[in-house]
Amino acid sequence: MFSDYLKRDYSIPVQFLENAIKQSKLANSYILISRNQEDSYLFATELAKILNCQKNSFSKPCNECLNCKWIEKNEHPHAFIKVTPDEKSKKGQVKVEEVRELINELSKSTDCYRVVYFPDSDMNTLPAECCNLMLKTVEESPAKLIFIFGNKSKNNILPTILSRSQLIYLNKIISGSILPLNTDKTNIDLFSSSISESLDKANLIKETLENNEIELKEFLTTIAIEKYEDLKYSNQRSYSRLYRELTKAQGKLKAFMQPRIVIEDLCLGLIT
Numbered sequence: 001m002f003s004d005y006l007k008r009d010y011s012i013p014v015q016f017l018e019n020a021i022k023q024s025k026l027a028n029s030y031i032l033i034s035r036n037q038e039d040s041y042l043f044a045t046e047l048a049k050i051l052n053c054q055k056n057s058f059s060k061p062c063n064e065c066l067n068c069k070w071i072e073k074n075e076h077p078h079a080f081i082k083v084t085p086d087e088k089s090k091k092g093q094v095k096v097e098e099v100r101e102l103i104n105e106l107s108k109s110t111d112c113y114r115v116v117y118f119p120d121s122d123m124n125t126l127p128a129e130c131c132n133l134m135l136k137t138v139e140e141s142p143a144k145l146i147f148i149f150g151n152k153s154k155n156n157i158l159p160t161i162l163s164r165s166q167l168i169y170l171n172k173i174i175s176g177s178i179l180p181l182n183t184d185k186t187n188i189d190l191f192s193s194s195i196s197e198s199l200d201k202a203n204l205i206k207e208t209l210e211n212n213e214i215e216l217k218e219f220l221t222t223i224a225i226e227k228y229e230d231l232k233y234s235n236q237r238s239y240s241r242l243y244r245e246l247t248k249a250q251g252k253l254k255a256f257m258q259p260r261i262v263i264e265d266l267c268l269g270l271i272t
């Protein structure tokens with residue numbers, strides 16, 4: 001489905017999204033975390049093409065049909081909407097008026113699968129007023145509508161948007177990294193307060209990895225990357241403990257221990 005370039009550099013996010021497309025389980029809203037905004041944009045446009053290609057709908061886009069060409073040039077009237085800050089505004093923010101118009105536009109029906117992309121959606125660019133206007137649409141979005149928020153870091157996104165979106169980390173250095181679990185459901189907080197809670201988490205992780213065909217090794221790396229920023233400065237005790245357990249888990253994997261046991265051990269090691 002996605003291009004060879006994205007497949008090669010972001011194998012896990014690509015696999016994750018392709019599975020969601022195949023199973024018709026795309027979320028209403030995604031946040032793509034990446035320092036590389038061009039690649040975020042590429043993800044959004046390729047997704048729009050996959051969903052709207054007139055020749056190969058829901059598979060590899062042809063790049064030749066009208067929909068593909070329009071999306072490529074960001075000229076499609078419905079299938080791909082890029083919302084950028086108002087050029088005249090001194091603050092460099094998206095205008096509230098524009099968001100109002102957008103919501104109005106989205107309430108109209110179309111045959112297209114619409115992808116709405118915000119290239120830079122931190123709180124400076126996309127103020128709370130705009131986000132609040134969109135909340136209802138993001139939460140109860142009409143069928144065939146997906147919001148994609150591009151962002152450099154998880155830390156400056158409005159919490160109300162964050163809680164309604166699925167987080168995807170695009171990390172080039174380590175061949176793709178993603179939070180494959182909905183943050184709402186699991187909060188990817190591996191710490192538990194009881195044995196039964198930790199075993200529940202282990203099961204959930206196991207199922208998610210299996211359903212999305214994600215390697216445990218890549219999952220461990222993902223956790224390490226994601227938790228780094230969050231914990232390093234805010235909670236050093238949890239930070240060092242998590243990293244100790246992750247290192248142990250990596251070692252067990254290398255020693256060919258069964259993934260199921262590695263996950264259970266990891267979760268059991270993080271009971272507080």
Ligand SMILES: [Zn+2]
Nearest residue numbers: 053062065068
């Ligand atoms: Zn096409």
